[in-house]
Amino acid sequence: MRCLTVGIVLAAASLPLAVRAQAPTSIQAKEAPKAAGKETPKAYVPGLEQFMNLILVEHNKLWFAAKARNWPLAEYQLGEIKEIMGDVQDFVPVFKNLPLAEMLDAVITKEIAMLEKSIEAKDYKAFTAGYDKLTQACNACHQGTENGFVVITRPTRPAFTNQDYRPNKQ
Ligand code: HEC
The missing domain is CATH 1.20.120 (Four Helix Bundle (Hemerythrin (Met), subunit A))
Structure with missing residues (x-):
């Protein structure tokens, strides 16, 4: 009886781990056949x-x-x-x-x-x-490059006010 209880406790304790360990494999297993039938997704390249x-x-x-x-x-x-x-x-x-x-x-x-x-x-x-x-x-x-209308200058104020530019004294 004591052995059984320990066994159950151990099994319960190891369950979440086992689920976690298996999760990636099961997601891969589900997605792999779908992806195989479709075109490879386009990589995002910023303009x-x-x-x-x-x-x-x-x-x-x-x-x-x-x-x-x-x-x-x-x-x-x-x-x-x-x-x-x-x-x-x-x-x-x-x-x-x-x-x-x-x-x-x-x-x-x-x-x-x-x-x-x-x-x-x-x-x-x-x-x-x-x-x-x-x-x-x-x-x-x-x-x-015919973009002469884009004119860059010295800034007169920070673009963001939630960053402190002062040197960190520490
Ligand atoms: C080698 C060439 C080149 C250099 C150097 C360059 N730019 Fe540009 N920049 C471009 C081109 C080309 C565009 C137009 C992009 C488009 O039409 O999509 C552009 C557009 C921009 C725009 C407009 C983007 C928008 O959507 O409003 C900004 C802002 C800008 N550049 C900032 C800078 C700054 C700041 C520097 C320097 C530190 C710089 N660029 C240096 C080529 C350059």
């Missing part, structure tokens, strides 16, 4: 304007990070801009017959390297000069 709007947000944040002398954050934001530009090169290398990937290299690489140096040196004056150069490069490409 260029979505990448650009993300770059716009990072461009805004970068300014306020550096303005607050939060250099680690500035480095991070610039890194994000680079990453998104890398994504553009991977996902939208050609846009309306324009070699966007190569244009990005030509227009942006120098400007970003300059900004990186200014952030590393924690040199705000060099940063503002580099930031303006980067912004000019944004606009040069917009003009060169």
Whole structure:
């Protein structure tokens, strides 16, 4: 009797685990035949304007990070801009017959390297000069791709008010 109780308790205790362990297999087993009969689902590739709007947000944040002398954050934001530009090169290398990937290299690489140096040196004056150069490069490409109506400037206020740009003193 005692043995039986222990057995039942053990079985009950192990049940949820067994169910959890089996769950992925049973979902796969159910979905596999369905998927096999259909076309492979399309991978979602964001449009260029979505990448650009993300770059716009990072461009805004970068300014306020550096303005607050939060250099680690500035480095991070610039890194994000680079990453998104890398994504553009991977996902939208050609846009309306324009070699966007190569244009990005030509227009942006120098400007970003300059900004990186200014952030590393924690040199705000060099940063503002580099930031303006980067912004000019944004606009040069917009003009060169018949998007001259998209004009980027130094921001006058943060795009978001729920992020604190001040350096973390800890
Ligand atoms: C290599 C060329 C190139 C560079 C460099 C570039 N852009 Fe763009 N950008 C474009 C193109 C092309 C479009 C138009 C996209 C479209 O028509 O879908 C665009 C559109 C935009 C838009 C409009 C998106 C919208 O839907 O409102 C913004 C904002 C933008 N860019 C921001 C920036 C910023 C900020 C930078 C610099 C940090 C930058 N871009 C650098 C090529 C570039």
